[in-house]
Amino acid sequence: MKHLYLIRHAKSSWADDGLRDHQRPLNNRGLKQLAPMSRAIRADGAFDGTVYCSNATRAQQTLEGLIPSNHQHAVKLAPVLYTFNHEVVLDWLRDRNEDSITLVGHNPALEDLAGLLLKHAPDTFPTCSYMHITLPIEHWCEIGKNRGRLERFLTPKDVSYEQFHRKRTKIRIDEHSPLAWHIPESLLHQYQRIRDLEPGVLQGYDDEFLHQYRIAIRRSRAIAEAVVDISGDSDLRKAVKSLKRHGQATSRLRDLHVLLGDLAQWPLEEDTRLALVSSGARSYFANLADIEHQELTKRLSSGQYRKDMDEWYQLITSRHLKKITRKLAIEDIHKALKKHIHKHDAVARQLNEQSPDDHFHDLRKRLKRIRYLAELNKPAFHDRLRPLKHRQQRFGDFQDLHVQIDMLLAFRNSIATEPDMLAPVAGLNTLISDLAVEKHRVRADILTLGGIA
Known part of the structure; x- marks a missing residue:
């Protein structure tokens, strides 16, 4: 049995036009997403195995805000994860040998990867969201379409009321009427x-x-x-x-x-x-x-x-x-x-x-x-x-x-x-x-x- 944990980077900033995409940092909303998600992801054991992180600034900042200091020794930067193509990630995964792998990366690569592995994947994979997928395989080279099972899917609005409430629409009723x-x-x-x-x-x-x-x-x-x-x-x-x-x-x-x-x-x-x-x-x-x-x-x-x-x-x-x-x-x-x-x-x-x-x-x-x-x-x-x-x-x-x-x-x-x-x-x-x-x-x-x- 293999365990695959997918984490999309938190909300990033587009404020500085002079920065390359690779250098874009998290914005204030992204920073606020980290603390509530950290507790949930840690509790699920996502940082107990090897953690691979895209070398993009926003991905590294996301991981720093999520992972406890005593687990940082297991973190490895993987430039290959700075991609928007799930086939690139899939080919790279097939050469792994760990039982548990956590990826911190980008959409649409992670969302499309989940769509390939799961028969009924979530419709979207918002920023700072998390998936735990189990695969009944012995070697990563056996990974393929519909081979995975979704164990847990969490978004910031599932674990933080502040994030849930951020864009709630209020009922529009004339406050002066009974x-x-x-x-x-x-x-x-x-x-x-x-x-x-x-x-x-x-x-x-x-x-x-x-x-x-x-x-x-x-x-x-x-x-x-x-x-x-x-x-x-x-x-x-x-x-x-x-x-x-x-x-x-x-x-x-x-x-x-x-x-x-x-x-x-x-x-x-x-x-x-x-x-x-x-x-x-x-x-x-x-x-x-x-x-x-x-x-x-x-x-x-x-x-x-x-x-x-x-x-x-x-x-x-x-x-x-x-x-x-x-x-x-x-x-x-x-x-x-x-x-x-x-x-x-x-x-x-x-x-x-x-x-x-x-x-x-x-x-x-x-x-x-x-x-x-x-x-x-x-x-x-x-x-x-x-x-x-x-x-x-x-x-x-x-x-x-x-x-x-x-x-x-x-x-x-x-x-x-x-x-x-x-x-x-x-x-x-x-x-x-x-x-x-x-x-x-x-x-x-x-x-x-x-x-x-």
């Missing part, structure tokens, strides 16, 4: 965004993909639940439940992402920092995140998920939904909003220092529904939406602290009886105590907010 007038179009836009984000979520290299995926599901639910709240439509209510289940399945992983991010950023005392290191807390939570990601990958790859998303698409593009939304009146939105604000304020008045956390979480859910209803008529509720977002942020902070304290307590309890863990447990107790103080402060802030009306 959302109720264009609900089907908005739901379709969110549906397409969910589907486009799925590859990045599945790859798992950038946590922001999951965050944006959750936002797209929440926005879809928000719009649909607001319509259900007003219309009472049973078909839409049933479909929203499936969407809600898929969103809830991401909650644990997102909580772990937030905790791991905060652990890396919190200004911790030295004793607490050492406690996290010696106890293995970060590794513990990172392992939990890996397990959750594996479960989420299974879910998003399942037939049930595809069925639910297909049914959701059929509903939001149906005449039935258009008929429901055409009947929506601004007065209906105002009436439903008034009812929910009244219920929210009644619960808010009962909150006090002794109220359990669940009561705060319940109020947070009520607040979200109010905001979603208000967004159905942004022109009328523009002045209210910003304060609602501020309230929601405070409740979100409270929720994060509640979850983080619970996760840290569970970890502390799991190591409390182990030998030599006295000092780490003490450090964890300090961190948990500090978070509890911050949680109490946020709780006090929420209690001062009062009602909405």
